[in-house]
Amino acid sequence: MPLYEYRCQLCGREFQYLVLKKEDEENLRCPGCKETDLKKLVSRVAYHVSEQDRLSAYDPNSPKDDAFYKDTRNIGLHAKKRTQQMGFDLGSGFETKLERLRTDPGKVFDDTD
Numbered sequence: 200m201p202l203y204e205y206r207c208q209l210c211g212r213e214f215q216y217l218v219l220k221k222e223d224e225e226n227l228r229c230p231g232c233k234e235t236d237l238k239k240l241v242s243r244v245a246y247h248v249s250e251q252d253r254l255s256a257y258d259p260n261s262p263k264d265d266a267f268y269k270d271t272r273n274i275g276l277h278a279k280k281r282t283q284q285m286g287f288d289l290g291s292g293f294e295t296k297l298e299r300l301r302t303d304p305g306k307v308f309d310d311t312d
């Protein structure tokens with residue numbers, strides 16, 4: 200699922216957006232000031248794509264510090280690693296939920312699907 204970060208050209212606010220459809224991105228506005236002039240932050244996308252690397256490096260048995268738990272990119276990492284080790288496939292629905300959880304934690308509780 201392509202997750203991108205944008206910077207508002209008007210107020211400078213940075214935010215992440217999960218692009219499900221092409222139209223989503225075309226209608227995208229700054230959540231702060233509703234400006235439509237947004238700059239896609241390409242470098243952050245590359246960082247996100249490397250989740251596989253994070254996953255391979257992740258050791259479920261090693262102790263974690265506060266920084267680990269504060270990093271939203273680590274949400275679900277433990278579950279994914281464990282299920283991977285056990286040979287389960289969580290499916291694309293899980294991936295979608297996880298992306299939402301990482302980018303907008305409050306919204307997951309509004310989901311009805």
Ligand SMILES: [Zn+2]
Nearest residue numbers: 207210229232
């Ligand atoms: Zn703005």
